[in-house]
Every structure is written in structure tokens, then in C-alpha cells.
Amino acid sequence: MRLHRTRRVALPRLLGSLLLVTAAGISGIGAAPEGPVADGGPAAGPPRPLGQIVPAPVRAEPGGSPYTITPATRIRVGGDSGEVRRIGDYLAGVLRPSTGYALPVTGDGGDGIRLRLDEDNPELGAEGYRLKSGSGSVTITARGPAGLFHGVQTLRQLLPAAVERKSPQKGPWKVAGGTVTDAPRYAYRSAMLDVSRHFFSVAEVKRYIDQLALYKMNKLHLHLSDDQGWRIAIDSWPRLATYGGQTEVGGGLGGHYTKSDYREIVRYAASRYLEVVPEIDLPGHTNAALASYAELNCDGVAPPLYTGTQVGFSSLCVPKAVTYDFVDDVVREVAELTPGEYFHIGGDEAHSTSHEDYVAFMDRAQAVVGKYGKTVIGWHQLTGATPVKGAIAQYWGYDRTGAAEREQVARAAANGTKLVLSPADRGYLDMKYDKDTELGLSWAGYVSVERSYDWNPAAYLDGVPQEAVLGVEAPLWSETLTDSGEIEQMAFPRLPGIAELGWSPAATHDWEAYRVRLGAQGPRLSALGVDYYRAPQVPWATE
Structure with a gap:
């Protein structure tokens, strides 16, 4: 059975007038329209001020x-x-x-x-x-x-x-x-959807793409493989999808995308000017692959399929030649389906891989990605190996991340590795809003709407040059999420704030002004059928 979750009951909307706020010299941003707040009903007053949009415009x-x-x-x-x-x-x-x-x-x-x-x-x-x-x-x-x-x-x-x-x-x-x-502040403005812990249909992915497009995001990172499920058909290794994709967290039916399905996602994203970034997580987070093919295991014995939520227990067998046949075939087939520039190879939480094996494996995996004409992206643990020239590291640390790990990332950035920032206690959309949130996790702490917005990518990591920051991403992991409504409860209203950090000038960054503009988005989200969380920090407009 699918893991049962009780849907969160939205809090009542907060009433109250919109505040008259002007953000950092940008005319109209944060200003409430005169007259009744009636966004969505008969227009009783003047139209919405030009600056009262999300993300905030340059001028x-x-x-x-x-x-x-x-x-x-x-x-x-x-x-x-x-x-x-x-x-x-x-x-x-x-x-x-x-x-x-x-x-x-x-x-x-x-x-x-x-x-x-x-x-x-x-x-x-x-x-x-x-x-x-x-x-x-x-x-x-x-x-x-x-x-x-x-x-x-x-x-x-x-x-x-x-x-x-x-x-x-x-x-x-x-x-x-x-x-x-x-015009945008950063070239890379992304959201990640984890379709491995729980599988989401093509229609559900398209719905999320439309929501990202409204806020000017330009990348969709799809986490296509993990311990709990393999979600993309690979002709040369068919059991990855047909066997490794048949379950999910909690033991549901799982599923996978045929190549035709994946092409349709890529096509639809491109029609909304989003580039799909596929991720095949390596060398850890690979139990679905190891269960599908015994020869990928060092002992030649396939483990059972996994439906739990623990991490760090799986690893490809780094010394085996067949491992690199597998990596080459998978990268080649996914790259052929993906016209975009990037290929994400994961690389996080490889606790069952020795450091020496990790470095050796990432050297070879990065070479394979380059062989098929893509730019490597890896989680920031890639900086503990040797990032190839042009590689991008995605930082997901948080307040409790150790100084040594942060310094390692800063050294790589100083040496030319670009960074995409996804701090878990700021940008992870699956973190609970507060102690009463029913969905989501809390290992990185609670992430309120204000906390997810109120940080500066250019100054977030000490020792990282501003020019090393390529952009931001809002990952959404799906251990507890099973459908579009639950995706929307966790993504909205935090995702628009991450979108604004990626698009808007630093001069517009002001929580008090932003919360007013965000509150004005409530009726629009409702009109779109988005099941958003009525965060009490936000003065939500009424219809």
C-alpha cells in the first residue's frame, strides 16, 4: 500500500489591509492598490501597481x-x-x-x-x-x-x-x-523534484513545470534514481526500470518514465523555457540499481528492493569493470534524451564508499559525462574529489555543516568551480514549516517562509567569490509526499521566494516588502487551484 499521510488542513487566511511599502528604490514594489483588496473579483479600484509582482522587477x-x-x-x-x-x-x-x-x-x-x-x-x-x-x-x-x-x-x-x-x-x-x-540576477534558477522516493506522473510533473514558469524559474532538476526507485527506462539495462522502479517509500507501486514519457517532459519544459537537468545519483543512493543487477554488487548478490528512508548504505562496486559499462550506458542513453547542457551525477552521502574509491569513481564518472557532451553537476561532496574544469557543485549544507566542509567548497570555488546554492535550512522545500507541520522532515530544522527568503546567495558562504555563484535551486525531496496537492503544500509559498532570490536585484531584497507582494499572490494561487500553505507570517489578500 502507498504510505498513508494525512493531508494538512490549510490555516484560515489572515485578513487585514495590505501595507504600503516601497522596496529599496524600486517604484511600486510592495505597494498595495488603493481601495478594496479584491484581486480576482470585480475590479473596484485601480489596477495592480507595476512593481507588485513576484519576482520583483529591476525597475x-x-x-x-x-x-x-x-x-x-x-x-x-x-x-x-x-x-x-x-x-x-x-x-x-x-x-x-x-x-x-x-x-x-x-x-x-x-x-x-x-x-x-x-x-x-x-x-x-x-x-x-x-x-x-x-x-x-x-x-x-x-x-x-x-x-x-x-x-x-x-x-x-x-x-x-x-x-x-x-x-x-x-x-x-x-x-x-x-x-x-x-532581467535576472542569476543565470541558473532551478527547482528539483524527487521522483524516486515517490513517483510522480508526467501530468504531475507538467503541473509543477507550469507553476515554476509563473515565477520565471529556468531549470527543472529531476532526481531520477535512488535507493527506493529507478525512474527512467534504459534500453541496455531494462531491469533498472521494470524491476528497480516497481516500488517507492512505504511500498507503493512506484513507476518509471518510458523514453517517450521523458521526451514529453523535456518538450513541455522547453515550451515553458525550462531546461531539464537529469540526475542519476552515483555511487551511493544506488540500491534500486544494485537490486536490479547482481553483477553491480562486489559480492555478486543482489540486495532486496528498499522502501525505507535511511541513506548512505548502498554503493556501486568501484573496482569492477562492469560498473563503468553501466555508468557509460546510462549516461549515454539519458544524455541522448536530454538536449540541455547539464548532467547531474549526485555524489552525496556515499558513506559506504571509501574516500579513495569515491575519488576514483568520480574521476571516471565525470569523464563519461564529458564524453557525451554534458557539463557535470554534483552535490557539493564532489569538491572532496577533483572536480573537472567547468564542473558545478551544488551546495546543500546548513547551519550545522562543519567549517572544514564549507572551506573545502570555498577552495573549489576559488579554483574555478561554480556553485548552485541550495542550503537545506533555507532552500529545501521538504523541510517542515514549524513543529505542527504534518508533511515533510525536520533534520535541517524548521524552515519558515521568512527563513527560506531571508538570505543572500552572494554572501552565503564565506570565502566564495560572488562570481562563483551560478544561481540557486529549491530541492523538494519526496519521502513524505505522494501527490501534487502535497507538493504544493510544501513548495508554496516558499518556492516564489527562492525564485525571487534567483531573479531579482539584491537591492530589492526586503522581507517586509516581499511578504506584502507574496500575500497578493494568494488569490492567484487559489485561482490556479494550488493547494498552498497559508503561512501566518504573510498578510494574505482575499479574493
């Missing part, structure tokens, strides 16, 4: 008349780019059900919602955009399609929350007048 300059979407509105796509038209179709798909308007996607050349590529905006970079709103049109301009897509997410957040519903709603659908100019 929001209000001015001029608002734009109103009407039955006559067209979505106009400039140039011959098929990607721009696809973004226009995506936007129309968001807006049509709630507005009830036709919103045809047409060529450029008139008023309406205009999506345009313009390479003469170097300050916007690869993912930035400019949104300009006035009485006749809203124009989103970017250097590339990813920037246009991120601009569309801003447009969504500037409209009433009811725009997210799938049935006709009462407008009006106004966008405040002015200009938003925006």
Missing part, C-alpha cells in the same frame, strides 16, 4: 493610462519567428477561458498585446524583457524568446487573479500604465 516606472483587454483585443506577434507565435498562442490560452474573448493571434501592425523581438537591447540579456503599457497597447519586447515568455508571466501577474481561472469571469482586465524593465 518599474508607473505613468500614463492603463491598458484594458477588451473583446476587440488582438495578440500581435512581430517578425517571422515561430517561437514568438507559440508564445502568443500560449498567452491566448491563458487569457481566453477567463475573459471569454477570442483574442486572435495575428501579425504585428496595430494596437493590442504586442510581442516583439529586438536584439538592440543589450541590457536585457538572454532572458530579460521590457513591458510598456498604455491606453492603446501593452508591448513586451525582448532580445530572445525566453525574455518574451518571462514578460508574459509579468503580464499575467499584473492582471486580476481571476484571469487564471478556467471559466468566464467578470472583468475589467486592466494593466497599469508605465514601463517594467527586467
Whole structure:
């Protein structure tokens, strides 16, 4: 049977007026709209201020008349780019059900919602955009399609929350007048979903992708293998999925992705401008593989499948030649399915592998990843071996992590290893919010919404140069999570804060202003059907 968990009952929403706050010189950020807070119902006051979005934009300059979407509105796509038209179709798909308007996607050349590529905006970079709103049109301009897509997410957040519903709603659908100019702080803004401890369907993964896209994340790290389950079909080692994937924590049915399933996840993520980063955890966390093939064990005896939650007891047999045939085949087949740049090889909690064997294994595993044209990512224990040139270490330590381990990571960063930061007591979305949280774990402590937001990636690790920080990631481990509703209880509202740390300028970082902007997201999350936790630290807006 699937491990039974009682769903958390959401706390009552906190009422109260939104505070009037302005964050660090960014016009409109944190400011509450005048009049009743009615995001999602009939619009009684002016439209949402340009800066009242998550993540906070680089610059929001209000001015001029608002734009109103009407039955006559067209979505106009400039140039011959098929990607721009696809973004226009995506936007129309968001807006049509709630507005009830036709919103045809047409060529450029008139008023309406205009999506345009313009390479003469170097300050916007690869993912930035400019949104300009006035009485006749809203124009989103970017250097590339990813920037246009991120601009569309801003447009969504500037409209009433009811725009997210799938049935006709009462407008009006106004966008405040002015200009938003925006670009990300970090190039790597990621969330991880552990599909190994509990398996999640393609539809559940797609749902999470859509939620990540709203907050401008650009990576989805899939933890595809662990002691409890192997989740990706490998033709050359078929029992990995058919046998090693048939269970999960608590003894449920498990499951795995066929290659077609995985390609669909990759395709769907790319349509939302997220890159899939696959992880095959090596040389530890490998019981599902060891149970599937006896020859991968040093003694030639396959262990039983595992449905518990302990870590550190499994290891590939480092001296055996067949181990590297296995690694080569798996990396090759997964790399062939994954067009993105990165391949994550795990490397954490290899307690059953000697240090000498660990170093030897990681040397060979990194070479295999390079052989198939991918950039290595490993958990920060990789810095205890020899990271190859260009390798990335993902730091998951926390307050109690020893100085020696932190210094090891800092030395690697000083020598050129880039870092993705996922401190467990800040960024792990599976940690309990507080002592009363029913889902999740607490080995790294309780992680409130404020704690998950209130840290600076550039200054988090002593001795690490700012330029060594590639970005941030919010991992979500699934020992206690079994469906999308439970994912959402733990990810929201903490994930938007990690997204803001990755996207927004350091100057906008202010908890008091952020909590107001986050509270305004409540009706939008509700309209999207997201089962979020009503954190008592946040002044949640009412519908």
C-alpha cells in the first residue's frame, strides 16, 4: 500500500489591509492598490501597481493610462519567428477561458498585446524583457524568446487573479500604465523534484513545470534514481526500470518514465523555457540499481528492493569493470534524451564508499559525462574529489555543516568551480514549516517562509567569490509526499521566494516588502487551484 499521510488542513487566511511599502528604490514594489483588496473579483479600484509582482522587477516606472483587454483585443506577434507565435498562442490560452474573448493571434501592425523581438537591447540579456503599457497597447519586447515568455508571466501577474481561472469571469482586465524593465540576477534558477522516493506522473510533473514558469524559474532538476526507485527506462539495462522502479517509500507501486514519457517532459519544459537537468545519483543512493543487477554488487548478490528512508548504505562496486559499462550506458542513453547542457551525477552521502574509491569513481564518472557532451553537476561532496574544469557543485549544507566542509567548497570555488546554492535550512522545500507541520522532515530544522527568503546567495558562504555563484535551486525531496496537492503544500509559498532570490536585484531584497507582494499572490494561487500553505507570517489578500 502507498504510505498513508494525512493531508494538512490549510490555516484560515489572515485578513487585514495590505501595507504600503516601497522596496529599496524600486517604484511600486510592495505597494498595495488603493481601495478594496479584491484581486480576482470585480475590479473596484485601480489596477495592480507595476512593481507588485513576484519576482520583483529591476525597475518599474508607473505613468500614463492603463491598458484594458477588451473583446476587440488582438495578440500581435512581430517578425517571422515561430517561437514568438507559440508564445502568443500560449498567452491566448491563458487569457481566453477567463475573459471569454477570442483574442486572435495575428501579425504585428496595430494596437493590442504586442510581442516583439529586438536584439538592440543589450541590457536585457538572454532572458530579460521590457513591458510598456498604455491606453492603446501593452508591448513586451525582448532580445530572445525566453525574455518574451518571462514578460508574459509579468503580464499575467499584473492582471486580476481571476484571469487564471478556467471559466468566464467578470472583468475589467486592466494593466497599469508605465514601463517594467527586467532581467535576472542569476543565470541558473532551478527547482528539483524527487521522483524516486515517490513517483510522480508526467501530468504531475507538467503541473509543477507550469507553476515554476509563473515565477520565471529556468531549470527543472529531476532526481531520477535512488535507493527506493529507478525512474527512467534504459534500453541496455531494462531491469533498472521494470524491476528497480516497481516500488517507492512505504511500498507503493512506484513507476518509471518510458523514453517517450521523458521526451514529453523535456518538450513541455522547453515550451515553458525550462531546461531539464537529469540526475542519476552515483555511487551511493544506488540500491534500486544494485537490486536490479547482481553483477553491480562486489559480492555478486543482489540486495532486496528498499522502501525505507535511511541513506548512505548502498554503493556501486568501484573496482569492477562492469560498473563503468553501466555508468557509460546510462549516461549515454539519458544524455541522448536530454538536449540541455547539464548532467547531474549526485555524489552525496556515499558513506559506504571509501574516500579513495569515491575519488576514483568520480574521476571516471565525470569523464563519461564529458564524453557525451554534458557539463557535470554534483552535490557539493564532489569538491572532496577533483572536480573537472567547468564542473558545478551544488551546495546543500546548513547551519550545522562543519567549517572544514564549507572551506573545502570555498577552495573549489576559488579554483574555478561554480556553485548552485541550495542550503537545506533555507532552500529545501521538504523541510517542515514549524513543529505542527504534518508533511515533510525536520533534520535541517524548521524552515519558515521568512527563513527560506531571508538570505543572500552572494554572501552565503564565506570565502566564495560572488562570481562563483551560478544561481540557486529549491530541492523538494519526496519521502513524505505522494501527490501534487502535497507538493504544493510544501513548495508554496516558499518556492516564489527562492525564485525571487534567483531573479531579482539584491537591492530589492526586503522581507517586509516581499511578504506584502507574496500575500497578493494568494488569490492567484487559489485561482490556479494550488493547494498552498497559508503561512501566518504573510498578510494574505482575499479574493
